[in-house]
Amino acid sequence: MSFRDDFEKIIEPIQLNQNMPKEDFNAKSFPLIQFIRDHVPNQLYKFRGCTEHSLDAFEKDELWLSKASLFNDPHDSLFFFDKESILKAANEMFSVENVQTMLERIKQGTVSLEQIHFPNADIRQKMVETIVSFDAQQLTEMIWKTIPDFSEFLEKCFYSAKDGIREQTKMVCLSESIKSPLMWAHYADNNKGFALGYDFTNNDITICSNCPNRNCNNIISASIYPIIYSDKRFNATRYGQWLVEQLVNSRFGFPTNPCYDDQFLFIKAALYKSKDWAYENEWRIICSTANPALEGRDRYPIPKRPMAIYLGCQIPEVYRKILIHMADEKGISKYQMCVKNYSEKYELDFDPI
Numbered sequence: 001m002s003f004r005d006d007f008e009k010i011i012e013p014i015q016l017n018q019n020m021p022k023e024d025f026n027a028k029s030f031p032l033i034q035f036i037r038d039h040v041p042n043q044l045y046k047f048r049g050c051t052e053h054s055l056d057a058f059e060k061d062e063l064w065l066s067k068a069s070l071f072n073d074p075h076d077s078l079f080f081f082d083k084e085s086i087l088k089a090a091n092e093m094f095s096v097e098n099v100q101t102m103l104e105r106i107k108q109g110t111v112s113l114e115q116i117h118f119p120n121a122d123i124r125q126k127m128v129e130t131i132v133s134f135d136a137q138q139l140t141e142m143i144w145k146t147i148p149d150f151s152e153f154l155e156k157c158f159y160s161a162k163d164g165i166r167e168q169t170k171m172v173c174l175s176e177s178i179k180s181p182l183m184w185a186h187y188a189d190n191n192k193g194f195a196l197g198y199d200f201t202n203n204d205i206t207i208c209s210n211c212p213n214r215n216c217n218n219i220i221s222a223s224i225y226p227i228i229y230s231d232k233r234f235n236a237t238r239y240g241q242w243l244v245e246q247l248v249n250s251r252f253g254f255p256t257n258p259c260y261d262d263q264f265l266f267i268k269a270a271l272y273k274s275k276d277w278a279y280e281n282e283w284r285i286i287c288s289t290a291n292p293a294l295e296g297r298d299r300y301p302i303p304k305r306p307m308a309i310y311l312g313c314q315i316p317e318v319y320r321k322i323l324i325h326m327a328d329e330k331g332i333s334k335y336q337m338c339v340k341n342y343s344e345k346y347e348l349d350f351d352p353i
Helices: 003-011 022-039 052-059 083-093 096-108 121-133 136-146 150-168 181-187 237-252 265-269 275-280 317-330
Strands: 044-048 062-067 170-175 194-198 223-226 228-230 272-274 282-287 299-303 308-311 333-338 349-352
Touching: 003 022, 003 223, 003 228, 022 223, 044 052, 044 181, 052 062, 052 317, 062 150, 062 282, 083 150, 083 237, 150 237, 170 299, 181 275, 228 275, 272 275, 308 317, 317 333
Parallel strands: 228 272, 308 333
Antiparallel strands: 044 170, 044 194, 062 170, 062 299, 170 282, 194 308, 223 282, 333 349
């Protein structure tokens, strides 16, 4: 069992929200923070092509966070909702049997309609009288007519939820693997680019101290996490059921709860990827704080100084000279990636420059 499997077991039961007492928040998040501190590698790597944007970010000591919808994986941060399960629960909720039970409780006075928003008490009383005048079958039919085509209703609801996290949550993707030929081929322009090594051993991200949102209560969300590689997408069915409940309550005039009990859910969803991507050995810096100054932007930078630079084994000489000069000005370590002719392993290596 890998440490990523252990990490999944740690985050699975954690539920965090902005309304819980600070002591509870800290107690629940401590095992997570401690695990990350114990397992984060000495260096994590950001692969780059020799583009104007990448050179500028290196010069300014910037890491850029991007939204998931811009990534190369269409499943990235994508919720899984068990639609059939939610439809079944909704059908049971508004079954004739349950409606009959509700009617009996209203008649007996054990269920109050005080929470429904009415202009005055007279109208509320008229509504009670109207409701109890129906039989269960009639009332059930009326309820379902209020929400026509419930399956389509769910589609719109879930599309909005899934689209929201892929558009709003911003992250930086890093890797444990500096010697991976696939990483160099896929993310460093076929070995013509470079990689920067960063130290996160003290969870030193700097995003919180530099974030313009000074009223954020969800500091734990701005952290670094290992990716969990799985055969199944993150299951957010319970969240989907809650969404449906809020929309139905809103449709009937009942009070809604604006805050889901597990806001850490959005972080969890961004930490699951298919096992097909396991070669990346990825870690992510994630920020899901709703910051009006930033959430509308596709990308934004955070300051982070690299500790080393690694030049691709096929990097053009002109970029090699430019990057060596920039690294010398920063006083960071420099390495040249290479293929060891007498190694039996399919991996790259590096030599100091």
